[in-house]
Amino acid sequence: QTMILKKSDTSPAETARQLVLRQRAELLRALCCGGSSEGLESVLDLLLSWGMLFWEDYQNVRVLPEAQRAGLSFGNCQTADIENTRDDTKELHGTAIQTLQTDRPGLVRRLRDRIEGALEVLLHTGSFTPSDCDEVHLPLYTPSQQARRLLDQVRSKGEPAAKDHPSPSIQEAPPKECLSYQKKLRSTVSAQSHFLSTYGGTSSLSLEDIYTEVQLELAQGGSEAQPQTGALGLEDVVGLVGTLNQEADTVLVSGEAGSGKSTLLQRLHLLWARGAALHDFFLLFPFSCRRLSSEQRELSLRELLFLHCCWPDGDQDRIFQFILDHPHLILFTFDGLDELMQSFSDSEQRHCCPTQCAPVPTLLFNLLQGSLMKGVRKVVTSRPEAVGPTLKRYLRKELLLKGFSPGGIDCFVRKHHRDPTVATRVLESLRSNTALLGLCHIPVFCWIVSKCYKELLGCGEGEASPQTITDVYLMILQHFFQRRASQRNTMGIGWVQEHQDTALHLGQLAMEGLGASCYVFTGTELQKCAVTEEDICMGFLIRSKDLSSSTNCKHYEFLHITMQCFFAALYIVLNNNLDRSTIPKLFQLQDRQPQPGFHRMCLGHCLIQQEGALKEANTAAETPNLQITATFVSGLLSQRHRSLLLLSCPGPTLDRKSKQVVTCLSKGMQKHFKSIPRPVEGEKKSMHAMPGFVWLIKCIHEMQDSRIARDTMAKLEVEHLKLTYCNIGPVECTALAYVLQHLRNPVGLQLDYNYVGDVGVEQLLPCLHVCHSVYLRHNNISDEGIRKLIEKGIQCERFQKIALFNNKLTDACTECFAHLLKMKQNFLSLRLGNNNITAAGAGQLAEGLRFNRSLQFLGLWGNKIGDKGAEAIANALKDSQTLVWLR
């Protein structure tokens, strides 16, 4: 800072100086990097390379203890000194030492992964003694620090040593032990990733057979300046695309429950194990946060790798040293960060030593931050809710997983059903039920629907066919029960009642697990909930993959965590002795954002009361999982399923619980409405969705009762509803339309920067008549989707504005806009910027514009309409009396 200030003294850049002063605290925090010296040292590298820092000053700063760095001052360094430094630099111009200095930041980056090779060269040429090497090697240093010490040593040796300056491209062949370790690791990883848990044991489909491409997007892809990115592939997860912070090593892949995060990682693992991808990585260490959570011991990094991933048969020291020396050749993956018992924090104890023991979360957090094993690439998956700003600071990049595309659904169903006639029938049935098709964008739902194709095809079309998530999960419940029952040849209408005991046993296990963030169960825990061998055989529980081997006892988990949520919901609904406060507490979750210990006050609390001895826990997965459970509770307590459950549960109890849910939903909504600020004069009354709003809407939709939807919406009086960046996909669109269609007054519906897509657009149609404006910027919408929307829009009197900036529109949809312009003489605003419209499309638009007498705003920038298109538009607008804005 002082350097910059002094420089600014002599320059007119007063604002820069003020900027630095104002941001002093933030700058210091950034430089200190939460206790690591990396930030400061890389700034020093830059200052050295720019010739703005004396070598002596650099050394002084470098050795300052951390506390003193806060008061960092460059002492007597005057502007003249800087000039001197420059002279000094001029003198050095062209020398090898100068090259070391000017290239310093890059050299540090490249050398830090290749220290060993560099030292070997320097030893070999006699520039370095073994003790020089030892100094560089101090275990206290991170690899970047080792690289800096190496460069400092070379400089101190003078020009001849600098001339031998270590080429960063040194690559030695890995030692024999490492090669055989790689072989063992590859075969372990391959065996682990061969089957998906949802297919293991019950099907002959391997991951290879069923894996279907998913939609990956850059998290920052939504900025105005960026067009919709093309599809990203698996290799892009570790590739360069989307890198935000070169210095960070952690890549985050986030996505909703069941969107395919674990499967994506598993696919990466399998490809690496077979040598089919990730060729740059010599070793890949896969971790599951669920399993790491059950690790009670303190471990060193070395133990973590060898115990949790693959035990080396050869010389452990040599193999570990190889890992330490070649961080750039190593990849760690961590699946399900949200399931870790402890939320990510950087106030954790700083831990840099790979051989010292620490609690597993400490190791994990230090790895992700880069304090431990800097240079090793890490890929982490997580639900979005679990990723706070603290973790974001350490990210190299973030990718969002958006489940299957429409084409992906098709491909998945065809892979699942090798008989093409069956596949075609399933797909036809999906196309005739767009709500279900919307659900199938989420792979786990698509899997259930494909698996239960007989039930699906048997239930016909219309109301009876599955509409909600609860319907889908009831279908798989029935499917599994039926599978067992068909062996005994009994399965009546009262199928839930027939298997009530199993449902209650598994339900209790599921619910206790959720309250305690527990997703893996021991035999004892199963016994406690009276889970029998027969219950296990139903297929909802599966053996945990690799926990059993280390502890010699069987561990189980639910097929998928959403299945655990479903059983917890069944338990809440079917258990007649349930504490009456359970449902209200479950729904109060929206008031409590993940905070340390929050759950003790809600569901966890009532579980503790019931069961006495549940451990305290706090994971970021809790809120989302309990919200999913609440969604299922709403669905199960809907009138739709009343007759099914009536055989297992007295009517009055069902009614009471159902009423409780309705009250909770209504209160929840009221709370949102009350929080709407009064409009500023001249502005519209506008509501920005708060966390929990979309979830409440989804719960209302699960109830499938339009009266409830109407009553809860009756009090919403806004002119503008803002739901930008709210992770709205087709599923959410179905629910939104179901509820919003009951609004009394017209609204502007702002859904910018979500992933609505064509299927989502179709889902929105039922509420289009209450929308005066629809904002769908950056939503992956193509001509097909927009044609349906406009067709409906033409019939909606109130519909006056549409914004479609940054979608996938082409000339194939301009005719429908022309038609809209001709037909609707009250239409006000058409924004089509950043699409793929050419001169031909502009010509068609012009046709519509010539007949329109109302349009005020027209946005076409970022297309390719060219001179010809512009001319056509200009001619059409020549006599417009209404246009006020044209872009």
Ligand SMILES: Nc1ncnc2c1ncn2[C@@H]1O[C@H](COP(=O)(O)OP(=O)(O)OP(=O)(O)O)[C@@H](O)[C@H]1O
């Ligand atoms: N790319 C894919 N190809 C085929 N099937 C998939 C794919 N992704 C997911 N699935 C199916 O969906 C199921 C759930 O996916 P997965 O466990 O990967 O989701 P997730 O995002 O990790 O969920 P959660 O956050 O709840 O743990 C898988 O077991 C599999 O059946």
